[in-house]
Amino acid sequence: MSRTVFPSSEYDRRIERTKARMAEEGLDALFVSDPANMNYLTGYDGWSFYVHQGLVVLPDRDEPVWVGRSMDANGARATTRLDEDSLRPYSDDYVQSPHDLHPMDAVADVLEEFGVDDGRIGLEMDAYYFTAKSYTRLQSNLPEATFEDHTLLVNWIRIKKTDAELEYMREAARISENAMQAGLDAVEEGVPEYEAAEAIYSALIDGTEEFGGDYPSIVPLLPSGDHTGTPHLTWSDRTFEDGDPVLIELAGCRHRYHSPLARTTYVGDPPEEIQETADIVVEGMEAALDIAEPGVTCEAVEQAWRETIAQYGVEKKDRIGYSMGLGYPPDWGEHTASLRPGDETVLEENMTFHTIPGLWFDDFGVELSETFVVTSNGAEPLADFPRKLFTS
Structure with a gap:
């Protein structure tokens, strides 16, 4: 059973407000990598932010899509109410990989899966855990996409507390x-x-x-x-x-x-x-x-x-x-x-x-x-x- 600390209605309200801001900015998707913003939108809570992870928020999808390390997927099940269909774990060989693999490859796969690989995609480009390599990897994976800096889109929603x-x-x-x-x-x-x-x-x-x-x-x-x-x-x-x-x-x-x-x-x-x-x-x-x-x-x-x-x-x-x-x-x-x-x-x-x-x-x-x-x-x-x- 999920141990989320707010009712589902609270997370639903936060997601809808985020989508409204995305619409104002003309975004087809938003990739959220700040762990505080991940928690704010879904309740996800784990000491997993030392590897790449995030949420893909889409205007026409009720839930964000969680993308993270496979061993942390149970953490998403434990701390969020996301459906199984909203979890996209990547295998451990993507973590600090000696091969030509990177977690942003998995993020790019999700964006392509939902048909926004050529869309306007917001990124939290100044978030602590979003690296320069993350940005260039997304660019190389999705050359037709337009990436924009929306580092504080969710942060400004958070400024007024319930x-x-x-x-x-x-x-x-x-x-x-x-x-x-x-x-x-x-x-x-x-x-x-x-x-x-x-x-x-x-x-x-x-x-x-x-x-x-x-x-x-x-x-x-x-x-x-x-x-x-x-x-x-x-x-x-x-x-x-x-x-x-x-x-x-x-x-x-x-x-x-x-x-x-x-x-x-x-x-x-x-x-x-x-x-x-x-x-x-x-x-x-x-x-x-x-x-x-x-x-x-x-x-x-x-x-x-x-x-x-x-x-x-x-x-x-x-x-x-x-x-x-x-x-x-x-x-x-x-x-x-x-x-x-x-x-x-x-x-x-x-x-x-x-x-x-x-x-x-x-x-x-x-x-x-x-x-x-x-x-x-x-x-x-x-x-x-x-x-x-x-x-x-």
């Missing part, structure tokens, strides 16, 4: 709260970074008393000391020392839906410079959240942050957030709307964002983040966790 999706994100936020507390509790002078990472990972999987957690798309990030000026470092054998700032960024995950959360702690008594920086970050974050509501643009949210920190002579040129939710490694972002200058995307109810307006300097950094949903009453942070500089 109530069921939001419930999973709220559950993920409960996991994030537990994991953040576990990480903060573990950071002490003399403790190696990997022990803090272990405590965080354990809490992410333990979840809550009511439900467990899934693996996050991004591992816990844990730079400390003078490395906190670089936000995307993981852990090491280094032990925490008195005088260390420590950044913790993590995400609870529930049925592949994330709720990222970041906080900063300090080993010992923080110097005035770091405390003042933390206060500025908190004030700027709250200014951004206060303005985020339906009808406001993404760039207006970032402007509220920028104008707040400018009062203290501080400037940050990076974006301060992005749309996110459903995800697979290496990212939980949707790659659509960003909270930054020039992004005129208008916020709508049920959009979800991770806003992370950290400040990173050469010798230290301070990081704070919230995941929020846009509601009729404004931004609703999903996690309930103090916004302050912690100490240990």
Whole structure:
């Protein structure tokens, strides 16, 4: 029996919306290779994205056609409600083949089977797992087809969440709260970074008393000391020392839906410079959240942050957030709307964002983040966790 986490009607609605967008773009087929989009449209869930796989979406076919490694076909049967006729497994000799075989040959066969080998075919050309070889192989197999880049076609459909999706994100936020507390509790002078990472990972999987957690798309990030000026470092054998700032960024995950959360702690008594920086970050974050509501643009949210920190002579040129939710490694972002200058995307109810307006300097950094949903009453942070500089 399929273990899909949404009713069939939810997947049917998503597929129909995708077909409508395809019609607007004049596409005869869409090949979906982003594992998050595969999950969104069918529920497919497996650690199989390290080999080529995907869905072929056709305007006149109710179900997408799953194309993947033969040993993963049972995974499709276990996690989707696709009919057997919608599964096209390819044999294992296509995987990293020493012969002249490639999984895109199987994709080309499906496109030819349904008579679109000379049609306009959309590809997710900037998806992480769609390679240059995949593109050239499809071209050589289907020389009469016209291939077009529609990387974000499904991603933009995903940007507004249903109530069921939001419930999973709220559950993920409960996991994030537990994991953040576990990480903060573990950071002490003399403790190696990997022990803090272990405590965080354990809490992410333990979840809550009511439900467990899934693996996050991004591992816990844990730079400390003078490395906190670089936000995307993981852990090491280094032990925490008195005088260390420590950044913790993590995400609870529930049925592949994330709720990222970041906080900063300090080993010992923080110097005035770091405390003042933390206060500025908190004030700027709250200014951004206060303005985020339906009808406001993404760039207006970032402007509220920028104008707040400018009062203290501080400037940050990076974006301060992005749309996110459903995800697979290496990212939980949707790659659509960003909270930054020039992004005129208008916020709508049920959009979800991770806003992370950290400040990173050469010798230290301070990081704070919230995941929020846009509601009729404004931004609703999903996690309930103090916004302050912690100490240990």
